[in-house]
Amino acid sequence: MFFYISQVASFIIMPLSICLIMLLVGFVRIREEWGKRLVLGGIVLLLFFSNSYLSNRLMHAWEPEPKAFDELPVYDLGIVLTGVTNIDKLPKDRTYFNKGADRATHAIQLYKMGKLKKILITGGFGFAPVHPKTEAESLAEFMVWAGVEKSDLILETKARNTRENAVFSQRILHEMGYLESSENNLLLITSAFHMPRAEACFRKTGLFPDTFPVDYYGAAPHLTGKRLLQPNLNSLMVWHILVKEWVGLVTYRLVGYI
Template sequence: MFFILSKTLHFLLMPIIWVVVLLLLAVFLKSPKWKRNSLLSALGLLLLFSNPLISNEAWRAWEIEAKPISEVDNYDVAVILTGVTSYREDVPDRIHTSKGSDRFLHPLQLYRMGKIDKILITGGSGYVLADRIPEAEQIEKILLMAGVAEEDILTESNSRNTRENATNTAAFLQKHPGFNKVLLVTSAFHMRRAAACFEKAGVKADSFTADFYGYERRFTPDELIIPNASAFNTWHVLIHEVAGYLIYKLLGYC
């Protein structure tokens, strides 16, 4: 039930939905005052969410900063959270990744440098109605093709959200003692919720962020005044994550 509610919330928190609703109100409301207010509100939201500077400042405020690789210690295991692969029925003969693939590419770099001994991938299928190959298994295939030794890859493929990632990983580590130093890897925007969930589950881990949306400040015309569709789109990711963090806090998940 929680999984389905999460997917519903994901839809309702889209800024484009808010704009469409306001535009529909502007069309169908009878009061000229409320028609005008709805139209102006829709325009205001479009300008606000499409401004790159405002979007970037919001991302910079929320994301956890990167830790230089030179400062990363040696770890027994890196725990990678999934959410970066997709499935296409029309092209089923390969693995499809999306933004966020740094979640496993950066640990791969750390593995090659000898900073992590094992890689634990946690994540099942993110589909509500369809039965797909768990993401952990898909990323495992990529790492194997990249030359990671099979015995150095561990998978947990039942989790469907961050809380389950944490609780299932905690159970996995209890059954496989010896992993004293744990490195948690996920996207910079997701690390607040993930780290809190893992701490709540009793997993002591250091954080290593990847996959950044925020970038260095640029006070140029295209950042200050020119609307950008990409800025509008990424707001949905940020709003959804902040809402998810608050809900998890309310429910005691983190």
């Protein structure tokens, strides 16, 4: 139930949704003074959220710094969070990546460099799946094709959110006796914007992995007239990601997940 409620609630409070609601209600009540103000406020907010300089500066400040490959020690296990493939796309004879493929490709690179001995992929079905193959299974097929030994992959196929990623991964590792033998020598791999919440969830379960953020949206801020004045659709997506993540952090803290 929490999964479905969170999906609906996160949609309602997204910046673009708020702007559209303001414009729609204001348009219906345009003859009234407050309706005109609502339309004007919606336009101003839309310009604010579509400003690429502001959105990039905020995302850059939020995301943790990347870590160099050669500075990492060898880890017994890398934990890769899914959420980066289009699980509804058919046919299922390939892996369809969305933004965020770094979670898989960088994990493969670390594995081939000898930095990861094994890889745990955690992630089940999304909202209203159209095919019985989970995202973890789809990602595993790609990794095997890219050269990862199938015996070096561990799959967790039930998780639907970050909290379940952590809980179910901890359960699998505990059942395998892996935590005792590896002394918690783990590396958590997920998108940079998502890392604070993911790390907090894993720590709540008693796992204390090192982190390897990937899939960066922000870049070093560089002020230009174009970035400051020209509206950018990508900025709305950046705000969508940030607000959803912030709401997730607050919600998880309120319900005791972190």
